[in-house]
Structure formats: structure tokens, C-alpha cells
Amino acid sequence: MTIEYPSPSxxxxxxxxxxxxxxxxxxxxxxxxxxxxxxLWNSSLSADEWHRRAHTEFKAGAGFSKAGKExxxxxxxxxxxxxxWLVGYxxxxxxxxxxxxxxxxxxxxxxxxxxxxxxxxxxxxxxxRNVLKIKQKQAEKPKVLNLFxxxxxxxxxxxxxxxxxxxxxxxxxxxxxxxxxxxxSRLDNIRWIIxxxxxxxxxxxRRGNLYQGLILDPPAYGHGPDGEKWKxxxxxxxxxxxxxxxxxxxxxxMVLNLYSNGYSAVLADTLVKCAFGSRISKADxxxxxxxxxxxxxxxxxxxxxxxxxx
Numbered sequence: 001m002t003i004e005y006p007s008p009s010x011x012x013x014x015x016x017x018x019x020x021x022x023x024x025x026x027x028x029x030x031x032x033x034x035x036x037x038x039x040l041w042n043s044s045l046s047a048d049e050w051h052r053r054a055h056t057e058f059k060a061g062a063g064f065s066k067a068g069k070e071x072x073x074x075x076x077x078x079x080x081x082x083x084x085w086l087v088g089y090x091x092x093x094x095x096x097x098x099x100x101x102x103x104x105x106x107x108x109x110x111x112x113x114x115x116x117x118x119x120x121x122x123x124x125x126x127x128x129r130n131v132l133k134i135k136q137k138q139a140e141k142p143k144v145l146n147l148f149x150x151x152x153x154x155x156x157x158x159x160x161x162x163x164x165x166x167x168x169x170x171x172x173x174x175x176x177x178x179x180x181x182x183x184x185s186r187l188d189n190i191r192w193i194i195x196x197x198x199x200x201x202x203x204x205x206r207r208g209n210l211y212q213g214l215i216l217d218p219p220a221y222g223h224g225p226d227g228e229k230w231k232x233x234x235x236x237x238x239x240x241x242x243x244x245x246x247x248x249x250x251x252x253x254m255v256l257n258l259y260s261n262g263y264s265a266v267l268a269d270t271l272v273k274c275a276f277g278s279r280i281s282k283a284d285x286x287x288x289x290x291x292x293x294x295x296x297x298x299x300x301x302x303x304x305x306x307x308x309x310x
Contacts (some may be wrong), residue, residue, distance in 0.1 A: 001265050002288035003299075006121035012087040013118045015294040017050065019043030023292075023300065024050050027106055027114060028087040033057040034112050036300070044296040055081040055119040058112045072110040083108050086184060087116070089153070091125045100128040102156040102185040105177070114179065115151045119290040120217075123255050124157040126307060127215065130253045131161035134212055137251055144213030145204075145246070147197040147239075148222075152178030152190075152254075154215045159187045163213060168193040168200055172226045196224030198239050204213040214243050232260055240275035242271040247310070249279070254308040257290070267290055270307035276308070284309040 006013065014026040019028035020043050023036040031054045043050065051057070060073035084107040106115045127144075134142040144158040145166045151174055155167040159182070167190050169175050175192050182190050193200065197218070204211075216239070222230040240256070247254055258268055269287035273280045287306040293299050 001173075002286060003301075004122035004288060005291055005293055006118055007091055007125065009090050010118075010121060011090065013121075015118075015292045015300065016258050017043050017045045017296060018292075018294045018298055018300050020047075022050075024054065025118075027116075028085055030055045030085065032114075038302065041298060041301060044294070044298070051078060053196055055079045056108065060112060064237070074110070075108045083302060089121070089124070091121065091128065099273075100125060100157055100160055102153070102160055102181070104151065104153060104156075104181050104186070105184055107177075116153055117302070119292050120153065120257065122290060123215075123257060123270060123305060124153055126255060127154055127157040127213065127253075128161045130309065131163045131213060134251045134253075138205050138250050140161050141243050142212040142251075143210070144188060144215065145211045146215040147201065148219065149178065149215070150174055150216045150217065150242050152181050154217070155190055157182060158213060158215070159190055160185070164189070164191075166191045166211075168195055168197060170194065170196055170222065170228075172225070194225055196226065196228040196230075198230070198235060198242070199224065199228065201239060201242040201246060209246060210248045211246055211299075212248045212252040214247050216240075216243065216255065217257040220260045232258075232263075236270060237275060240271060244276045244279065249282075250310050252308075252310045256306045257303055258305070259303045263304060265304040265306070268304050272306045272308060279310075280308075282310060 012028045017024040018039040019041045021076045056074045059076050061203045086103055088103050104116050131142050141164040144163040146155045147168050149167045149169045156167050159165045172194050220232045265287045285308050289301045291299050291301045
């Protein structure tokens with residue numbers, strides 16, 4: 001099992017401090033205070049220092065910081081800032097040279113999110129590297145499917161490396177947001193789909209369509225555009241089995257990312273191995289945690305992953 005952190009070459013994000021159920025973060029030129037249920041320790045800086053530095057603070061509904069429930073809330077403006085702004089992502093290649101580079105439009109939403117999950121940066125670099133490796137082995141563009149794709153950072157990573165990307169999410173507004181991120185990054189030719197992930201994966205399996213890259217970042221709960229219900233505990237293994245049918249047998253990869261508090265990296269590893277069955281013997285599989293470290297050295301684990309390379 002590995003623990004991975006965003007590259008220090010990413011200059012537009014910084015976890016300044018964490019503790020007392022919150023985190024103090026910088027996205028580009030703006031600093032904000034957001035709830036973080038996993039920050040169970042004391043902060044290193046005082047509350048006064050946090051508020052002196054921050055531009056805005058998210059105030060959530062009752063029970064958010066204790067249970068992690070996605071209650072809506074409001075932003076309390078502490079200093080003047082824009083409600084939407086751009087940040088850049090700069091990754092590093094395996095040999096230390098310049099790597100992945102794209103832009104994201106961020107914004108203050110009513111659910112504390114701003115349009116990017118910074119701990120996902122190692123997954124973006126993994127996707128970018130593996131698309132490049134596949135391209136070296138074949139003439140045609142690798143096909144990559146990004147399910148639950150949100151505002152599209154993983155889609156941009158695959159596209160920037162030269163993949164033919166299908167970006168799927170059930171929410172029209174975030175697909176529109178992702179399209180804007182593609183345009184800000186001066187990329188193109190991403191295929192946009194608003195649909196239920198399970199329905200799409202099963203239909204692709206029936207049609208015999210194959211992808212050389214699969215990216216899954218499912219929520220604990222959700223709904224498709226036609227009211228389809230998604231519950232992680234009940235649906236994830238079934239979806240992974242469909243993914244096993246549409247992932248190409250060689251020169252391919254898959255990334256599974258999980259945020260649910262009760263899920264461990266070992267569980268993600270076991271799920272993937274069971275879903276792929278005997279095929280797993282031909283795969284290079286890795287699993288671990290994605291972690292942010294604040295400027296005082298406190299490590300904040302935020303998600304787990306399992307990755308396959310065939």
C-alpha cells in the first residue's frame with residue numbers, strides 16, 4: 001500500500017493548516033476555511049490567525065462537520081474576492097521534467113466544494129503518464145472513459161496526453177463547468193455525456209465497446225438524470241464487473257477512487273480483484289491513500305484508490 005501526495009510543483013494549491021474539524025487552504029490567490037470531518041486534531045495556528053488570512057469561510061448546516069453530510073451552507077466573506085477564478089495545475093513526469101499542465105475554473109458552491117479535489121493530483125499524473133505510455137505502443141489514440149467525471153480534471157489529464165476522452169456525469173451543470181475547463185486549458189475533442197454511469201457502462205458492455213482507460217470516482221449517494229438511484233454500497237461491485245467487460249485486455253489501465261469514510265484501500269483492492277476475476281493475474285495492481293499534508297507536517301487522508309495496469 002502506498003501513500004501519495006500532490007506534487008510540490010503545483011504552486012496554485014496549498015493546505016496551510018488543518019484541525020478542529022476544518023482546513024485552511026489556498027487556491028491560487030484566495031485562502032478559505034472549509035469544514036473537514038477528518039481533521040480531528042488541533043490546528044497549529046490560532047483561530048484569529050486563520051480568520052486574519054482567509055478571504056472566506058464556509059458555514060455549513062448542523063451536523064456537517066461531525067457526520068460529513070452534504071448539507072448546503074453559505075460562504076461568509078472575510079475579505080474581498082471573486083466568486084469565480086482560475087487556477088493552473090502543474091504536474092511532474094517520472095523523470096522530473098515538466099509534465100501535465102492544465103487550467104481549472106473554480107467557484108464557491110453551496111456545498112462547500114470549489115470545483116476541484118486537490119488530493120486527486122496523483123491520480124491525474126498517473127492517468128497522464130499511462131496514456132502517454134499507451135500512445136508509444138500504438139498509432140491510434142487511446143480511448144478513455146471518465147465516469148462520475150465532475151468538473152473534469154481527470155478528463156483533462158487524459159486529453160492532454162493525447163487520449164480520445166468520453167466524459168460522463170449525471171449533472172448537466174457540472175458537465176458545462178467541465179467543458180469550460182477544457183476551453184480554458186486550450187484542449188478539445190472531449191465527448192460529453194449526461195447519463196447514469198451504470199446504464200452507460202452496461203450498454204457499452206453489451207455493444208462490445210472497449211476502452212484503454214477507465215476512471216471511476218463514485219459518490220456515496222447520487223441520482224442519474226432520469227432519477228436512477230446510486231448507492232455506493234449496493235452498486236459499486238456491479239459497476240466494477242461491467243467495467244471489467246469494457247476495459248481492453250492489454251495496453252490499458254483503470255483508476256478507482258473512493259471517498260466514503262468507511263472504505264479502506266484494502267477494500268478497494270479486494271473489490272477490484274474480485275470484479276476482474278482471473279484477469280487480475282495479468283495486471284499490475286496498486287492501492288493506497290491520497291493525502292494532503294499541511295505546512296506544519298500534519299497528514300490529512302482524504303480518499304483511497306486502487307489502480308490497474310494491463
